[in-house]
Amino acid sequence: MNSVIQLKGVSKVIKGKKIIDSLSFDVYEGEVFGFLGPNGAGKTTTIRMIVGLMRITEGDVVISGKSIKSDFENAVKEVGAIVENPELYKFMSGYQNLKHFARMQKGISEARLKEVIELVGLTDRIHDKVKTYSLGMRQRLGLAQCLLHKPKLLILDEPTNGLDPAGIREIRDYIRRLAQEEGMAVIVSSHLLSEMEMMCDRIGIIQKGKLVDIQTVRDFVEDSEQIYQFEVNDGVRVEEILSSYTGDFQFEIKENQIQIGLPKEKVPEVVKFLVEKEIEIYSVMPVAKTLEDRFLEITNKEGVAIHG
Ligand SMILES: Nc1ncnc2c1ncn2[C@@H]1O[C@H](COP(=O)(O)OP(=O)(O)O)[C@@H](O)[C@H]1O
Ligand SMILES: [Mg+2]
Structure with missing residues (x-):
């Protein structure tokens, strides 16, 4: 080149x-x-x-x-x-x-x-x-x-x-x-x-x-793990189910909206898992990451300090 x-x-x-x-x-x-x-x-x-x-x-x-x-x-x-x-x-x-x-x-x-x-x-x-x-x-x-x-x-x-x-x-x-x-x-x-x-x-x-x-x-x-927002019928049950799920990821639940940090290729697995437990999923959407989040990922990985 x-x-x-x-x-x-x-x-x-x-x-x-x-x-x-x-x-x-x-x-x-x-x-x-x-x-x-x-x-x-x-x-x-x-x-x-x-x-x-x-x-x-x-x-x-x-x-x-x-x-x-x-x-x-x-x-x-x-x-x-x-x-x-x-x-x-x-x-x-x-x-x-x-x-x-x-x-x-x-x-x-x-x-x-x-x-x-x-x-x-x-x-x-x-x-x-x-x-x-x-x-x-x-x-x-x-x-x-x-x-x-x-x-x-x-x-x-x-x-x-x-x-x-x-x-x-x-x-x-x-x-x-x-x-x-x-x-x-x-x-x-x-x-x-x-x-x-x-x-x-x-x-x-x-x-x-x-x-x-x-x-x-x-x-x-x-490279980056995305955050996906799931809209479901029963957030409380999903919380129980996900707590027992062995996959290694973080999630946060607000009523019937759940945000899960996942690499893209893991999304079908989680969808399948929830559907098998009879959870109804209305939508799955990637949540745009802020530059700040991405910076944190990269700079932490490279061992560079972000502040000061
Ligand atoms: N002529 C200048 N004198 C003193 N500081 C400057 C001058 N021009 C830019 N800076 C400083 O250099 C840094 C980078 O600025 P800049 O290149 O405009 O950033 P960006 O385009 O990425 O927003 C800033 O901290 C800014 O305050
Ligand atoms: Mg500029």
């Missing part, structure tokens, strides 16, 4: 404080890499260093083989990024915005403009004023802006912030498509695990400036 970007022991010290601590990871062609961490973990700071908005204290970033330190101009040519909200002129049309942006760069043809508009699905609305766009459409216009020069690497800092579920889904689909069809390497940051699971191939978790874990999404999901 070809690395499009390599972080090599990247650190950032601000006023004597280590904000980012020796980050190293690669992102490959055609891959969506999720940069996951709670607010204040250091995602934006890392991204700002990658795109040259902030100096690197220690280490280096290599993009398509070019060092951001010794060959900055050529390294950043390969990058398209939305770090804060995309800068858009609301009273101009989407097209005028793009055109304006294209003029600031060299060699962007009319054909490329059209192609990019198509790519982000704005063809029908591109001549409408941006102020009439939904937030999701504005995000896509921002995406179009940073795709104009055909970057090999796309970086989006919390691209779904503030979007409604439909907007989130849109952005997710476009991001996946850019990786799959255009072969781009994509880095997306987020503080929401559930979102990352749907969008990314791999996830790197950053906590207090340190990379605490990198995994493929599949391993991530399979």
Whole structure:
């Protein structure tokens, strides 16, 4: 696999404080890499260093083989990024915005403009004023802006912030498509695990400036014990039954809702067990785990302290 970007022991010290601590990871062609961490973990700071908005204290970033330190101009040519909200002129049309942006760069043809508009699905609305766009459409216009020069690497800092579920889904689909069809390497940051699971191939978790874990999404999901909520007819009986069950799991009962911590493959076994005892099950639903829960699992496993 070809690395499009390599972080090599990247650190950032601000006023004597280590904000980012020796980050190293690669992102490959055609891959969506999720940069996951709670607010204040250091995602934006890392991204700002990658795109040259902030100096690197220690280490280096290599993009398509070019060092951001010794060959900055050529390294950043390969990058398209939305770090804060995309800068858009609301009273101009989407097209005028793009055109304006294209003029600031060299060699962007009319054909490329059209192609990019198509790519982000704005063809029908591109001549409408941006102020009439939904937030999701504005995000896509921002995406179009940073795709104009055909970057090999796309970086989006919390691209779904503030979007409604439909907007989130849109952005997710476009991001996946850019990786799959255009072969781009994509880095997306987020503080929401559930979102990352749907969008990314791999996830790197950053906590207090340190990379605490990198995994493929599949391993991530399979590794973790889920919590399933069972809705039953008789919670009191289920409590008795489960107390005598030999399986090794934890559960909590509130009236007729039972939450059980289980790996997915154990669910049928528990369902069968309860049904055999003539319990009526109305529904079984996975309960979304919070990032905090997942963090606890990972960091406990790796022996990293969470607090202090
Ligand atoms: N210019 C700065 N001066 C001092 N501290 C900063 C500066 N920029 C960021 N930080 C600190 O660095 C940490 C990481 O911030 P940030 O990268 O914005 O996190 P995230 O994007 O993951 O929410 C925070 O504790 C923040 O307060
Ligand atoms: Mg941030």
